[in-house]
Structure formats: C-alpha cells, structure tokens
Amino acid sequence: MSINGQFPVPERLVPVLHALPRPLYARTESLARAERTRMHRHPWVQLSYAISGVLHVHTPGESFVAPPQRAVWIPAEMDHEVLSFAHTEMRSLYLDASLFGSANDHCRVIEITPLTHELIKQFCTLDTEYDEQGAEGRLARVLTDQLRMAREVSMSLPLPQDPRALQLCRKLQDSPDDDRTLVEWGEELGASEKTLRRILMRETGLTFRVWRQRLRLLGALEELGQGIKVTQVALNFGYQSTSAFISAFRVQFGVTPGDFFPGHRVRPPMPGANPQAEW
Known part of the structure; x- marks a missing residue:
C-alpha cells in the first residue's frame, strides 16, 4: 500500500445508514485483509480510528495517515475514502455534526490520548441504542468532550x-x-x-x-x-x-x-x- 492509495485491494462496502441512532454512534470491525472503501460522503462527522494497524484517508486534495494513537477526523459532507491494512482493528465513530460547530470545518489527524483510547474501546461495547440519560450517556458525553479538546497533529500530505x-x-x-x-x-x-x-x-x-x-x-x-x-x-x-x-x-x-x-x-x-x- 502506498500513500497515494493506488493499489489493487478489495473494496469494502460503505454501510447503509440513513440516520444516526444516537448523536454518538460506533462501529467495530476486524479486517483480516487490506481493504478500501469507495469515495463517499455522509451528513455526520466520522472519526476513523484503528486500535491496531495504520489507516489512510484520502480526500480530493489531501492524504491523511493515522497510526495507532492517531485518528482521522472527517467533517460532515466531505468526500473521502478509507484504506486499511490486513489485520486492522477498526473503531469508527460517527458523530452528529451539530455537536462540534467550527471544529467540523476541515479534515485532519488528531491525537488519541490513552484516556480517549480507553473511552473509545469502552463506548464501542455499548448497545446501539444506549441509554442517553444514564451512565452510558455520561460516557458518551465525556468521550465527546475529549474529542473536542483533541490536539491536531501534522500527518497529512497536501497535493x-x-x-x-x-x-x-x-x-x-x-x-x-x-x-x-x-x-x-x-x-x-x-x-x-x-x-x-x-x-x-x-x-x-x-x-x-x-x-x-x-x-x-x-x-x-x-x-x-x-x-x-x-x-x-x-x-x-x-x-x-x-x-x-x-x-x-x-x-x-x-x-x-x-x-x-x-x-x-x-x-x-x-x-x-x-x-x-x-x-
């Protein structure tokens, strides 16, 4: 795999999701082989994160790379494709864009601290329709706050x-x-x-x-x-x-x-x- 993403690997289907079941929603995937999604967009923010493996995200004008301890923040309505290596453990978050305001203005790589890493892992174990008013909802709000404060790091390549x-x-x-x-x-x-x-x-x-x-x-x-x-x-x-x-x-x-x-x-x-x- 190379940073330009030009390589023959199987295409991974983009999940069909018409609306978020909660303002913060998680998907867990264990990818046995290298895969890529086609270029697509959606009306919510995506945090593309792997607890193991290295991810690539390509937009029309830039490439982003995220090793462990990093994740790619993809704004709502941003065209993008995601590429992953074999044996990658994905933990993707989908977030209501209204939660982040101006933080939703550009694609970038952010730092995932040990605390945020553990919060993501725990959140990914919850049911899709978790109780927003109970402990699970509080976990979601703490995780959202940590993402708001996440530090941007220079791991992109403009073209x-x-x-x-x-x-x-x-x-x-x-x-x-x-x-x-x-x-x-x-x-x-x-x-x-x-x-x-x-x-x-x-x-x-x-x-x-x-x-x-x-x-x-x-x-x-x-x-x-x-x-x-x-x-x-x-x-x-x-x-x-x-x-x-x-x-x-x-x-x-x-x-x-x-x-x-x-x-x-x-x-x-x-x-x-x-x-x-x-x-």
Missing part, C-alpha cells in the same frame, strides 16, 4: 492541482526513495526548477524538500505498521542509516518509531546526528 507539480508528486509517491533534485525533475517534466518550486509552495504550503520528507515519513509508517524492520524501512525510503531515519522521524512526529509501534524498539540515534542530511 497540488497544477498538472506538472501533481505529476511530480505522483511519481514520488510511487518511488519515494527517488533522490533526484528539483532541477532534474524540471528537465523531465518540462518546467523550470523555479516554476515547480513556486507552484508547490503556493498549492501545498510546503517546499519541495519538506513535501518529500513528509511523504517518506508518512509512507514509512505503513511499513513499520506491517512489522518491517526499521533498518529496512530506512533504506526503502532513501536513508543511508537507521540513526538518520530515527532522528528525522522524531523531528516530524515528536516520537520514535518504537513509540508508535512497540515492536520496533531500537537504539536511539547518536547525539549530533543530522536528520536533514538524508534529504
């Missing part, structure tokens, strides 16, 4: 609309370890380095170096989530050393790979390692 810049980004999505410079890409695509640099900044808000760095690290989450060793993941995404990869990972996400995926506990990088050297 340009300009055909030349979009072609560049698509090619890098297919080959994230490609180290060609923007000058070399310009020669292939028939645009100057200055033009491509200006378009990328205008349409994504990121420089070419930062966009490619984010692409690589978000893509690395996928392989780490599959249990691939950190050393191999580092090589797959254009790094010359594991220590440089871990340093760059920490700069981007604020944690090491082992913090997201406990099976990847490795020795931390040596002091003074320069994570930008690999870019």
Whole structure:
C-alpha cells in the first residue's frame, strides 16, 4: 500500500445508514485483509480510528495517515475514502455534526490520548441504542468532550492541482526513495526548477524538500505498521542509516518509531546526528 492509495485491494462496502441512532454512534470491525472503501460522503462527522494497524484517508486534495494513537477526523459532507491494512482493528465513530460547530470545518489527524483510547474501546461495547440519560450517556458525553479538546497533529500530505507539480508528486509517491533534485525533475517534466518550486509552495504550503520528507515519513509508517524492520524501512525510503531515519522521524512526529509501534524498539540515534542530511 502506498500513500497515494493506488493499489489493487478489495473494496469494502460503505454501510447503509440513513440516520444516526444516537448523536454518538460506533462501529467495530476486524479486517483480516487490506481493504478500501469507495469515495463517499455522509451528513455526520466520522472519526476513523484503528486500535491496531495504520489507516489512510484520502480526500480530493489531501492524504491523511493515522497510526495507532492517531485518528482521522472527517467533517460532515466531505468526500473521502478509507484504506486499511490486513489485520486492522477498526473503531469508527460517527458523530452528529451539530455537536462540534467550527471544529467540523476541515479534515485532519488528531491525537488519541490513552484516556480517549480507553473511552473509545469502552463506548464501542455499548448497545446501539444506549441509554442517553444514564451512565452510558455520561460516557458518551465525556468521550465527546475529549474529542473536542483533541490536539491536531501534522500527518497529512497536501497535493497540488497544477498538472506538472501533481505529476511530480505522483511519481514520488510511487518511488519515494527517488533522490533526484528539483532541477532534474524540471528537465523531465518540462518546467523550470523555479516554476515547480513556486507552484508547490503556493498549492501545498510546503517546499519541495519538506513535501518529500513528509511523504517518506508518512509512507514509512505503513511499513513499520506491517512489522518491517526499521533498518529496512530506512533504506526503502532513501536513508543511508537507521540513526538518520530515527532522528528525522522524531523531528516530524515528536516520537520514535518504537513509540508508535512497540515492536520496533531500537537504539536511539547518536547525539549530533543530522536528520536533514538524508534529504
């Protein structure tokens, strides 16, 4: 699976739901294989969350990645598709949009704290038509409050609309370890380095170096989530050393790979390692 979502996997049917039975509603799924939903929308907010596995959510102009401890907040009436790996444990929440006001204005990745994680797990055990006035309703309200306060984190990849810049980004999505410079890409695509640099900044808000760095690290989450060793993941995404990869990972996400995926506990990088050297 790659961050652009262009891969042949079975389609998972979008559940038919004409209205929410409660303002906060949960769905639990255990996905044995990699699956994707088609692009769709609905009149309520969706929190796409996996207690294990890595999720991708694609909207028309952006891609979002959520490893454990993160979830994707999808506003009401937002076109989106959801992609998951094999052996993903989904805990999706559907929420009445009126509960969140201005918090419903854009798609984003949010932090799931240990408290919110446990609240979601407990809420997902309730009956669909839980008692809103009793203890179950109080649990739903506490969970809703925690989601209102959730911190947004940078785990999205904006895509340009300009055909030349979009072609560049698509090619890098297919080959994230490609180290060609923007000058070399310009020669292939028939645009100057200055033009491509200006378009990328205008349409994504990121420089070419930062966009490619984010692409690589978000893509690395996928392989780490599959249990691939950190050393191999580092090589797959254009790094010359594991220590440089871990340093760059920490700069981007604020944690090491082992913090997201406990099976990847490795020795931390040596002091003074320069994570930008690999870019």
